[in-house]
Amino acid sequence: MHYLVNAGILGVEVxxxxxxxxxxxxxILMLLLSKFAxxxxxxxxxxxxxxxANEIETAEKNRxxxxxxxxxxxxxxxxxxxxxHTILENQKKMADQQGQEIIQAARQESExxxxxxxxxxxxxxxxxxxxxxxxxxxxSVMIASKVVxxxxxxxxxxxxxxxxxxxxGENK
Amino acid sequence: MEHHAPLVxxxxxxxxxxxxxxxxxxxxxxxxxxxxxxxxLAMRPTGMQNFMEWVMDFVKGIIGSTMDWKSGGxxxxxxxxxxxxxxxxxxxxxxxxxxxxxxxxxxxxxxxxDPTITLTLATMIVVLTHYYGVRMKGxxxxxxxxxxxxxxxxxxxxxxxxxxxxxxGLRLYGxxxxxxxxxxxxxxxxxxGALGAIGxxxxxxxxxxxxIFVGAIQAFIFTMLTMVYMAHKxxxxx
Numbered sequence: 201m202h203y204l205v206n207a208g209i210l211g212v213e214v215x216x217x218x219x220x221x222x223x224x225x226x227x228i229l230m231l232l233l234s235k236f237a238x239x240x241x242x243x244x245x246x247x248x249x250x251x252x253a254n255e256i257e258t259a260e261k262n263r264x265x266x267x268x269x270x271x272x273x274x275x276x277x278x279x280x281x282x283x284x285h286t287i288l289e290n291q292k293k294m295a296d297q298q299g300q301e302i303i304q305a306a307r308q309e310s311e312x313x314x315x316x317x318x319x320x321x322x323x324x325x326x327x328x329x330x331x332x333x334x335x336x337x338x339x340s341v342m343i344a345s346k347v348v349x350x351x352x353x354x355x356x357x358x359x360x361x362x363x364x365x366x367x368x369g370e371n372k
Numbered sequence: 373m374e375h376h377a378p379l380v381x382x383x384x385x386x387x388x389x390x391x392x393x394x395x396x397x398x399x400x401x402x403x404x405x406x407x408x409x410x411x412x413l414a415m416r417p418t419g420m421q422n423f424m425e426w427v428m429d430f431v432k433g434i435i436g437s438t439m440d441w442k443s444g445g446x447x448x449x450x451x452x453x454x455x456x457x458x459x460x461x462x463x464x465x466x467x468x469x470x471x472x473x474x475x476x477x478x479x480x481x482x483x484x485x486d487p488t489i490t491l492t493l494a495t496m497i498v499v500l501t502h503y504y505g506v507r508m509k510g511x512x513x514x515x516x517x518x519x520x521x522x523x524x525x526x527x528x529x530x531x532x533x534x535x536x537x538x539x540x541g542l543r544l545y546g547x548x549x550x551x552x553x554x555x556x557x558x559x560x561x562x563x564x565g566a567l568g569a570i571g572x573x574x575x576x577x578x579x580x581x582x583x584i585f586v587g588a589i590q591a592f593i594f595t596m597l598t599m600v601y602m603a604h605k606x607x608x609x610x
Contacts, residue, residue, distance in 0.1 A: 215379070215488045217387030222395055222483075222492045229399045230453040237406035238449050241424055244413040251415065 339368055378479065394483040398461045406456065431455060434596050439603035443508060447602055450500070454493075455595045458484060458544065462587030465552045466580055484590075485549040487542060494541030497598045498533060505605030517605065540597055547590050551583040 343364050347357065378389040409424035417425055431451040435444040465482030483489050505514045518529045558579060562572035 215386045215388045215391065217380075217382060217385035218391045218395075218486070218488045219492045220385065221387065221392050222489050223496060225395045225399050226453070226457065226493065226496065229402060229457060230449060232403055233406050233453050234449045237403075237410040237424070238428070238452055240413055241410045241421075241428060242448070244415075245425060245428065248415055 336368070339364075388486070388488070390479050390481065391483055391486055391489060393479065394461070394464060394481060395489070398457060398464055398483055401460050401464075402453070402456045405460075427452060427456065431595065434592075435599050438596075438599040439607045443606050444599070444603070447599065451595050451599060454497075454598060455591050458493075458594050459588060459591035462548050462590060463584065465548065466555070466583055466587070481552060482548050484544055485552050487545040487549075490545040491537070491541035493544075493594075494537050497540065498537045498601065501601045501605040502533075504602065508606045514605070536597075536601060540594065540601075544590050544594055547586050551579070551586055554579055555583065 343361070346364075347360070380387045380389055406424065409420040411420075413421060428448070431448060432441075435441070435447055435451060438444065461482050461484040463482075464480075465485055502514075505517065509517075519526050555576070558572045558576045561568045562576060563569070
């Protein structure tokens, strides 16, 4: 019962001093905490929040930049590949053409050489024929003189001519 | 077993010196914990800073579950102070009680085991809700809250305010006071003899553990209800 009386529950006595002290204590505690503990804590948490937001923003920006760079590189790569392809193609074409030219030149050269050889042969043949003709002429002269020299009979003459002709054939 | 309070009259006011002492001790402990927890603030929290940030997030959660942050943010300090102060107060009476003098004056106890203290806190909260209700919504809107949704609700609304105050204060008082009474009884049993000591030891441990739980829960409930009442008054619709 004394508890209740002292506590003022039965309305006998109210600790007015306690009420005022508790109020003052709580208000002072709240002010002190807000100034020395919660205020700085809140500030730090806010700062961290901003820091994290900043970091995220930066990361996002970096990512975008990297992506753009990657795209650029990809484009460049494609371009370079295309270029290399073109160059290769050109080289191939040029090599083909060159080969063709070389073959053409060789063919022409061989043609020329063949023609020269043919001409030479012709020339040799002509000179040979000329020589032969000369010899035939001189032989004829020789035969004629022989015939004139010896008055021979018809048969002998015939025999002689044949003999000479055979000689000529052998001489050739 | 009967305890008395060390009452002193001063300037026409009655002081219970035990309450004065315990309020001071609880306040000082809360202040020390908070200052140690926020002494070396860093971007990367460690140790006690983690704990304090957890408390802050916890109270933020309480506020966030009752009202939007734009109107509730200003009650963060109030909520944290309430939570820590009431929790520490509840814990103070657990390890021992000290009574001194020829009247067995009870000196060491939970300040929240006194209805004067809890009702003072409860009244303070309810008065604050009215204050913020007027300040944030204007007299007209505030007054409308008493006749919404129907005008015949007015008497109930008035009763509700007093009921809120009483229940808020007495719930806390009752839980802590009952815990201390039972602890006192068990302690009395424990000191009555060898058999009593053996019999009282295990219930004592169990009840102390339970009292820690109750003390934490009551601190949470007090803070939660504070924010609920506050939200009632300051939120646009609830």
